[in-house]
Amino acid sequence: MTQAPLAPSAATRRPGTRIALRALAIASTLPYIALKAAWIFGSRIGIPDGSALLDHRTTMIVANGITVLMDSAVVVIALLLTQAWGRRVPTWLLVLPMWVASGLLLPIMTGYPLQLVVGLVGGDVHGSGGSERPFLDEWVFGVVYTGFIVQGLTLGTLFALYAGDRWGHLWQGTLRDLPESPTGPALRIAATAASLLALVPGTLHLLWATGSTAGLNKSRIAERNDGFYVLEAVDVLFAAAAVAGVLLLAFRRRSALPLTVPLALAWGGSGAMACWGGWLSIASLTEARTIAEQPTAAMMLIYAVEMLVGTLVVTLGTYFFAERAAAPAARPAGSPT
Numbered sequence: 001m002t003q004a005p006l007a008p009s010a011a012t013r014r015p016g017t018r019i020a021l022r023a024l025a026i027a028s029t030l031p032y033i034a035l036k037a038a039w040i041f042g043s044r045i046g047i048p049d050g051s052a053l054l055d056h057r058t059t060m061i062v063a064n065g066i067t068v069l070m071d072s073a074v075v076v077i078a079l080l081l082t083q084a085w086g087r088r089v090p091t092w093l094l095v096l097p098m099w100v101a102s103g104l105l106l107p108i109m110t111g112y113p114l115q116l117v118v119g120l121v122g123g124d125v126h127g128s129g130g131s132e133r134p135f136l137d138e139w140v141f142g143v144v145y146t147g148f149i150v151q152g153l154t155l156g157t158l159f160a161l162y163a164g165d166r167w168g169h170l171w172q173g174t175l176r177d178l179p180e181s182p183t184g185p186a187l188r189i190a191a192t193a194a195s196l197l198a199l200v201p202g203t204l205h206l207l208w209a210t211g212s213t214a215g216l217n218k219s220r221i222a223e224r225n226d227g228f229y230v231l232e233a234v235d236v237l238f239a240a241a242a243v244a245g246v247l248l249l250a251f252r253r254r255s256a257l258p259l260t261v262p263l264a265l266a267w268g269g270s271g272a273m274a275c276w277g278g279w280l281s282i283a284s285l286t287e288a289r290t291i292a293e294q295p296t297a298a299m300m301l302i303y304a305v306e307m308l309v310g311t312l313v314v315t316l317g318t319y320f321f322a323e324r325a326a327a328p329a330a331r332p333a334g335s336p337t
Helices: 015-040 057-080 084-088 091-120 138-171 184-209 218-222 226-251 260-287 297-326
Strands: none
Touching (some): 057 084, 057 138, 184 260, 184 297
């Protein structure tokens, strides 16, 4: 994708909407950052007695410092998507952070509301199964996850507006409009490999969502509740989305399906798999304190395969867009680049 600035007509489209969304995105980071800062400076607000967060003060400070920086990046991205200087940044410098943000936020945006619904109909989403060590007060999850959902909605809308202005010509049309590609055979082989690999975490998450304990450590088994099953089902959903998106793009059946559908599936599915696979890999190694909490070989394998599949799918998407950008037919006369 080329990196020229947006045309003036596109850059000034819906300025009021963008300003409001930017303000909301920035405001939604404040509760999370305030909580994390309070914990770093010694406050125990929202942390019950016996919480694992109190075990290792230094580790807690470092981890919270990193997550504060991550959430602060939302402010930078929101400004980048709405300011003139943001239209001059290289493609990768915007798309990569947005892909990571999407991957981390989409499962929360999906899973947390579903957990609330399950709780409303009588499911156990607040308990900790057989665990006797509470982690955080329940109100903390409500405040933090609500903020994450607002961040996802606002950043997602801002990015859609920005990307539509700058690169919208690259995803116009339907699947049957896609021309034959010289890299088609390689894309199909790679997409098939990614899909077969995705069966590994997809199958295990499905087993865990339906009650199996195969491959789980003792701590995770003890902590299972209805909320756990919901999140495992969400993991299956995003694995299926990644597979569906990349296979639709690779095999290009003559279909009237808008091109935006497989692209969105591949974007969200790959981000969720790669970013949560990576996050859980790090968390499993840094948060384990007893043998029961150590991740099993199966858990670590799943996280690694998820990172591999997500990275492979987004890489295939990058090649797809590079090819589209290089094709003269993909760039109608007068369209912004």
